[in-house]
Amino acid sequence: MTLSESTTTETKTYTLEKYSRAYSPKTTSGPSEWQHFTNPVLRLILDTKQSPERAESFRLRIVWTMNGGSASGVAQQDVVLEDLDLLAFSSLRDDKSDSSPLKGVYRDTTFGLRYLHVSDSPDSPKVYRRFQVSFATAASALQLVEAIRDVCPCKPTESNGQERKKTVAVPLASRQVHQSVVPNAWQKTAPHPTAPVPIPVQRVPTMRTIPVPDAPAVFTSSPSPLLSSQPELPPPFSASSRGAPASSPYRPWYPAPNATQPPASTSKPLPASFPDSSPPPSSADSVMMPPPPPLPPSAETLIAALREATGLYDLSHAALERLVGDVVREDKFVNLLDSMSSMWAAKALLTTTL
Known part of the structure; x- marks a missing residue:
């Protein structure tokens, strides 16, 4: 070969x-x-x-x-x-x-x-x-x-994907550690929180004594949408209620006073509303608040009659219910509620700006 x-x-x-x-x-x-x-x-x-x-x-x-x-x-x-x-x-x-x-x-x-x-x-x-x-x-x-x-x-x-996994692994681990440390750092600073921004809807209910200005609107059982959003407003009057029937439209809603209390305590009207930092009614200047809206002649006559009646606390529940029914059935009562709604809206706006 x-x-x-x-x-x-x-x-x-x-x-x-x-x-x-x-x-x-x-x-x-x-x-x-x-x-x-x-x-x-x-x-x-x-x-x-x-x-x-x-x-x-x-x-x-x-x-x-x-x-x-x-x-x-x-x-x-x-x-x-x-x-x-x-x-x-x-x-x-x-x-x-x-x-x-x-x-x-x-x-x-x-x-x-x-x-x-x-x-x-x-x-x-x-x-x-x-x-x-x-x-x-x-x-x-x-x-x-x-x-x-x-x-x-x-x-x-090695493929590019494996090389990227090696280089990305370290930053990814450090990012996970950073995310776990952030809540601990927040917890350390938690004892010094900052006050949240007040919300208008939340500020109105904090006023524990909200008087009803110039109208017995607290007796209605179907309030306007603006009033229905306020959980602290007075409840409708009923025969089973133990509170006083608000003999004066300027009187706040609180339990009935003792029978020995002199009725002269209701002679001086209170302002429409007080901020949390306002002085008591005896030292506050009532002219600082805007005057209430004008009322129809029939309502003014009714309120004048209520001011002159000093023995409302002596009336029976049936007589008070009959009196409240007469007020609610007035023709201008719905217009009065609308005026009250606009007044509460203006008050909430002023409270927010202050």
């Missing part, structure tokens, strides 16, 4: 999805420049020749096939983008340098190769060129790696 008969030649062809190449600039400070090819047809061709004693040739080519088509009258052309003899790089190894003249990496369907470009001038600096190819399947990339492993060292690389 002759030597030529024992030599084995094999050709493997892979169809590529993409080919990219980068050239390092002459100045080391500049970034690499990349070129990308995707169509029409890209192929990687690996020609190997081996003898029983050693490998004789490992030729790797990247061919870009341009098919002109029969309509254009241009024949098919092959453009060689890369043509490397991988076995020849073993003679370029420099013991003084840690960098290998030939190095391959792979991940999934991508294979990359870095090789030392041999310049014609011996004094020129070393320049490394890089290219990478994308296969249709990851199995094709592994087949190429296994075929050239004897002449080209190859190692796998």
Whole structure:
């Protein structure tokens, strides 16, 4: 058997999805420049020749096939983008340098190769060129790696997702610690809270003694919407109530006084309303509050009659109920409630601004 008969030649062809190449600039400070090819047809061709004693040739080519088509009258052309003899790089190894003249990496369907470009001038600096190819399947990339492993060292690389997980893990942990510390810091400052902004709807109920100005509106069982929103307003009068029937429209709602109490205590009218910081009625100037709205003549006559009657506390419950019914059935009673509603709205606005 002759030597030529024992030599084995094999050709493997892979169809590529993409080919990219980068050239390092002459100045080391500049970034690499990349070129990308995707169509029409890209192929990687690996020609190997081996003898029983050693490998004789490992030729790797990247061919870009341009098919002109029969309509254009241009024949098919092959453009060689890369043509490397991988076995020849073993003679370029420099013991003084840690960098290998030939190095391959792979991940999934991508294979990359870095090789030392041999310049014609011996004094020129070393320049490394890089290219990478994308296969249709990851199995094709592994087949190429296994075929050239004897002449080209190859190692796998981690995916970008795994690299991002490593870098993001530390900030994420610190963010979780920060979120757990914030409530503790808030609890330390909790003994010194700041007063909340008062809400108008909440300030009116805090006034425990709210007098009803110039009208017996406390006796109605169907108040206006504005009054119905105030939970501290006096309840409707009923026969089972133990409180006084409000003999004077200027008198606040509180339990009935003792029978021995002199009725002269109701002779002096109180202002329409008092803020929390106002002095008692005996020392406050009643002219500081706006006067009540004018009443119809019938209502004024009724109120004048009520002021003259000093023995209302001596009336029976039936007589008081009859008197209250007469007031509620007055024709102008609904208009009086509307006037009261506007007055309460103005009072709430003034309280908010103060």
